[in-house]
Amino acid sequence: MKRCRMLVGLMVAASLLMAPQAFAAKREKFGVDKRHEEVKKELRTIKPSKEEFKWKMVMPWSKGLLFYDMAQHFADSVALASGGRLEIKLFSAGELVGAMESFDAVSKGSADIGHDWPGYWKGKNENFVSFASVPFGLDAEGYNIWLYERGGLEQMQELYGRYNLYALPGGNGGQEMGFFSNKKATKMADFKGMRVRTPGWYMDIMNSLGASVTPLPGGEVYLALERGVIDAAEFSSPAINYPMGFDEITKYVIEPGVHQPSVQCAIFINKDSYNKLPADLKWIIDIAAKETQLWSNAWQEQLNIEAIKLFKQKVEFVKMDDEAITAFAKRTKEYLDEVKAKHPDVKKTLDSQEQFKKDFAEWREVRSGLTPWPIDDFINGKRMQ
Numbered sequence: 477m478k479r480c481r482m483l484v485g486l487m488v489a490a491s492l493l494m495a496p497q498a499f500a501a502k503r504e505k506f507g508v509d510k511r512h513e514e515v516k517k518e519l520r521t522i523k524p525s526k527e528e529f530k531w532k533m534v535m536p537w538s539k540g541l542l543f544y545d546m547a548q549h550f551a552d553s554v555a556l557a558s559g560g561r562l563e564i565k566l567f568s569a570g571e572l573v574g575a576m577e578s579f580d581a582v583s584k585g586s587a588d589i590g591h592d593w594p595g596y597w598k599g600k601n602e603n604f605v606s607f608a609s610v611p612f613g614l615d616a617e618g619y620n621i622w623l624y625e626r627g628g629l630e631q632m633q634e635l636y637g638r639y640n641l642y643a644l645p646g647g648n649g650g651q652e653m654g655f656f657s658n659k660k661a662t663k664m665a666d667f668k669g670m671r672v673r674t675p676g677w678y679m680d681i682m683n684s685l686g687a688s689v690t691p692l693p694g695g696e697v698y699l700a701l702e703r704g705v706i707d708a709a710e711f712s713s714p715a716i717n718y719p720m721g722f723d724e725i726t727k728y729v730i731e732p733g734v735h736q737p738s739v740q741c742a743i744f745i746n747k748d749s750y751n752k753l754p755a756d757l758k759w760i761i762d763i764a765a766k767e768t769q770l771w772s773n774a775w776q777e778q779l780n781i782e783a784i785k786l787f788k789q790k791v792e793f794v795k796m797d798d799e800a801i802t803a804f805a806k807r808t809k810e811y812l813d814e815v816k817a818k819h820p821d822v823k824k825t826l827d828s829q830e831q832f833k834k835d836f837a838e839w840r841e842v843r844s845g846l847t848p849w850p851i852d853d854f855i856n857g858k859r860m861q
Contacts, residue, residue: 514522515569518755525754531588532566536575537594539568539692542779544740546647546772553764562757564589579744583639588749591646592700594632594742595676600639605820606829607632609652609736611678611808614829616648616738622832624766630826632682632742642750644765646743647772649713650780652736654729656701656722656791657708661730663691663801673697678735679803682812694720701725712739715779723790731795734804741772 502608515636522780533551537544551564551711569575572587579597595608607628622628636643655674660719661667668686675691682689692700692709700706702725711717723729743765750758787793796804816823849858 478499487545492851511643518759522755522759525756527561527754529562529753529757531562531749532572533566533589533591534573534578534581534587534789535566535591536569536578536593537591538570540719542776543591543593543647543649543741544568546649546768547743549771550591550646550743550764553767554760557758557760557764562753562760579639584743585640585746585748587746588746589743592742592744593739598676601821602636602815602819603635603825605676606822606825607635607740607742609676609739610812610826610829611681611735613737613803614740614833616650618829618832618836619645619648619738619740620634620769621836622829626832627828628825631828635821636742636744637747640747641744642747643669643742643744644762645740645743645769646765647768649716649739649741649776650773652712652739653710653714653717654733654735655708655710656717656726656729657728657730658701658726659707660728660792660794661708662794662797662800664803667800670708671706673700673706673711674735677811677815681807684811685804685807694764698722698725710735713776713780714783715776718783718786723787726791729787729791729793730792732801734796734801734808743768 480581533547535544535547537547548566551566554562554564567587569578573581575597578587578590578592579600581587593608594604594836597604612624619628629645632643632645641714653660655672659666659670659672664685667682669688671690672682673690673692674682679689680693690700690706692706697706697709697711698721701709704850708726708730709722711720711722745761745835750761753761812822812826816826844861847854847859847861
């Protein structure tokens with residue numbers, strides 16, 4: 477009996493040794509990490525540097541906004557990974573330069589690095605909006621795939637590069653909330669004549685649909701709502717909106733936030749400052765930016781859990797009906813086609829994003845129906861996002 481067990485044990489051991497052959501792939505490997513070959517080349521020449529650098533970072537954010545924390549997280553990651561060899565000191569809006577002066581300050585070399593929402597630079601090139609938030613555009617997952625795997629990053633760097641800047645994705649805050657409103661608007665007709673706050677392309681879209689829109693700065697929105705200067709306003713994600721206190725002076729939140737399926741930020745660096753860095757610090761910046769991109773979205777969505785609970789204590793969340801959402805989508809398509817016709821840069825980028833959405837649609841459809849709702853809700857038939 478003992479001998480029999482020994483024989484069985486030897487057979488199992490032999491089968492495990494042969495397992496890799498037994499499960500050999502029938503086809504060639506399907507994907508390749510293109511960076512691996514680049515890293516192998518780099519490792520032949522790269523050496524840990526000893527030089528130390530101190531950079532100034534400017535931004536449109538006050539310290540009270542969570543976007544500031546994204547910038548700080550990036551700076552902290554760089555400091556840790558470099559052992560303090562690259563120290564980035566943050567200056568909030570107005571401390572070193574004005575909020576909307578940060579782009580030019582880094583471009584000209586008055587500061588070394590900046591953090592932004594690219595849509596702020598719409599006046600320099602319309603295409604900056606494409607890398608920030610597009611109505612009915614890419615969500616956080618979509619931006620990550622498009623930026624890192626579909627050539628989006630190269631397009632971003634080419635655009636910023638025209639202004640003596642080297643750019644990297646620098647955090648995604650996820651989907652934004654819709655309008656905080658004192659009017660319960662769910663149908664298209666409800667929005668006609670409404671006085672609302674929203675910036676960028678959505679401002680033009682809302683105006684064309686009969687609303688009266690103003691792109692008020694964030695600091696002026698509360699007062700405008702309180703005094704009745706505007707009927708409704710959107711600003712950002714739940715966690716970023718909560719400190720703004722809009723729920724104290726409005727009755728409703730009109731969802732979904734079709735204007736920004738996600739809010740994508742960027743890190744932009746003066747090219748001269750960047751080119752002075754040794755290779756190892758350049759890699760640290762690249763990896764720290766990717767880590768910030770990953771962390772920021774998880775962090776924001778975790779904070780949104782509590783923010784929504786707090787909002788629901790004071791305001792009612794209402795959904796636009798399907799006809800209204802479809803009408804917004806149709807007008808958005810018409811508007812974006814008009815913008816693309818005027819701006820070749822926008823056409824190139826938006827066409828690239830739309831092609832990604834088309835290519836991804838088949839897998840999105842096949843995988844649908846497994847939204848991770850609480851298990852009891854799923855059992856009771858809740859399926860779609």
